[in-house]
Amino acid sequence: MDELTLYLQSLIQEACSHLPATPQRRKAINLLLRVLLKSGRLETKRDDLYEDALYKTMFNLTETLCDKYDPSRGSFLAWFNTCLRNQHRDELRAAQRHRDRKQSAWQGHEVELDPLDQVASPIDANLLLDTWKSFVQWIKDDPDHRLKACHIENNPEANCQSLAYLRLVVGKEWQEIAAEVGSTRGAISSHWSRKCQPLLQEWLTQNQRLFGEESYDR
Amino acid sequence: MTDKPNVLWELAIPFPITASFRHQARAYASQYFVPEVQTRIYFNTLAVLVADAYFRLLGFKTNLTKPERWNALHRLWSEANELELPGLGSLECWVIAPGQQSVTLPTEHWSDRIGYLFVAIASSETSATLVGFLPAIDAETAETEAAIADLQSIDDLIDELAQQEASSLAKTAQTNDLTREFSEKQITYLRNWLNNVYATDWQLSMRDLSTSTCKKKIQLAGQVFEMQLSVSQTVSPNQDELMLVRVVVQGENASLPKGMQVSVPDESNIYTETANEAADLISIPLELALGEEFWVELRLGESVSREYFIA
Structure with a gap:
């Protein structure tokens, strides 16, 4: 186990020793995120959906961190990258499904709204x-x-x-x-x-x- | 002298800008009429969305729907760069360019402002960096121009928010009766109306740049009445945000029956207006703090109907 892995482990322990939504937990998560995002050890993909995948992975992990992460089963970084890879694959599939649906809907003369277009629209x-x-x-x-x-x-x-x-x-x-x-x-x-x-x-x-x-x- | 700029950048937080953020920012900016302004608003919006995501990751509650964002009246001149952390105050997000050495801050005083958050956006528009922070107090007493090197770090911001939280928790420690009553009822959030979001039982009857008016039919003692609320937001002389609500109750096809009453809470009392012989309608103006709970009660003989709202 390398230095970064050990450091991340200690940060997670620190974060999880505090209740959620407390100042101490927040400080610890802030530090954890910073170290993780600046580590240069996150898997990257060169497409439009990468950032969405990264963002969702971060959200899912910070919510389940203290319940789901088991240090005995491997390093946090490896776990994170696996989740990231899976999330990215899900994003690709969802985008494909959306394109397919749009294609067939268009052919059936229906128009399906892009979910992003359904954000409460402001005044015309x-x-x-x-x-x-x-x-x-x-x-x-x-x-x-x-x-x-x-x-x-x-x-x-x-x-x-x-x-x-x-x-x-x-x-x-x-x-x-x-x-x-x-x-x-x-x-x-x-x-x-x-x-x-x-x-x-x-x-x-x-x-x-x-x-x-x-x-x-x- | 320690290397302050380096410490600042060490503690800065990199954050992804998702395709969804870019899409939202483009959609929002496209509502402005001047191309240069559209560009500025686009980047402001990216900064706000990144800041919002980051604070939510840390478990803060956030609110992107300040009136400056959605009230078209404000939008004609607003920078659209505020993020609210309910209960704590709001942050103004400023985009800084690479190589920018200093920032100039306006010296207006908003009572609920926590301070200014500075965000750098990569030219690829796929990532941003939360660079630094200036608390509102500092910005007012000091020069309006601040060097980037003198900004406080994001760590300092998290600490500042923790302090705000501690003092605001102390204030709201007591739940009042009204809040308990509310937790069991169906509530209409009037702020949504100002954002053009209406629940199915309220029908939009008029919308202009500052005021949103909706109506709802209410059955009482075998008769049908129409309740109408006109909602707008304003700022008091001491910079508190207020919601102005005018409640109008009238009969669907007839004048109000004699003895009919409309009541609203008034501090720790109840204010009631009663229809006399010649009443076509009852109209009650209200001035409320944002987030304040209130109800409107219709009473005819033994029959009572209440609608619950949050300003």
Whole structure:
């Protein structure tokens, strides 16, 4: 048994000597994971499904570690790699089955949803588009001058209109924006969160309506 | 002087980025309208998903559904990089680029923020590294710019979370009567409505960027009533997150019968509104802390019906 194996063994013993969800167990699992993932001794595969397999193996093992792992039956690393190999094989098979089902469903004119597509979907972006377009127009026009008037002291260039435009409409990073308006990154990102975001929030609150009945008289 | 950056990297945690994470991040980022912003949100989302997976591996409970993520009103300007650890607070995840020497932090104060977690993402997008941490307190009192070399380690983060946990456990040691009652009933989680997830017995009647309204038919003493809840989230002046709920009860096809009552809990009392002769509806506005339990009770003569909710 090599040094790494012995070390992992002692880490597992340490982890399992504490109750689950305790700070001591967590610290021990953190250490165990770090050593394991940095050991360079995990089997690797060069395909898209490897990371999913690794991730699921880590989850399964941390849950069953203290019940299922028996040091007398071999090293933890060997056990981990075996589980990883099996999990990877399962991932490949599941992906194949999914492809086959999709293929036959398509041929039968049914459409089966990818399980990943069934994650609770957020508001349809198309509904937001109108609001977004009005929002962008408001930033560009700033009809009440509210955005332009809210600026960093002694630097009218660093105002909420220019910040909103550069950050949200153009999509620039803070350091580029800072350079453009002649201020520091810290000052403008602070001004942005404290002063500009509430103004944007206020306009959005007053100007949003998507669909449905009129709300009851409040 | 000890080699601090090396210690930081020694204690950093490498973590796989799964195909599923990439898929989710792409789907989420695609809802933003500006390509550069989409890219930033994509990487933020990868960082959040990795952090979420890692904390769950350690046995923490996590919550990815903060309003900044799902409330479209916020999404138009949000960075979408917060991860909540219920009971402990939230972490803001920041993506750092290879070779980046420092980070700039905003100085806004959010009462429930634990701090900032810094994540590096490999160019292959198949792995990430949890690099370091800055507690919220440090970030506020110090300069808004921090050198990567001065970050605290992930070990320090785990310790910090343990401390938070200990102090929060002490606070919730007493279970109250309401919680016990709740454990036996069917409960509707109103937060789900804000994430466009609705249980089968509640029908969506209106949805705009901040408010979600659902209704449900309730039978009582041989009559049918309609209960409607309008739900939105807001932030109080002292930065506490609140849920605003308006409860409206009306008859399905007629006005409310005289003497009909609608009650809700009000601190340690009960607040009741009674229908007089001319009532078309009863409307009760509520302001609740997130996670707060409450119920709405309809009473007509001897007949009673209660609906249970968690804000």
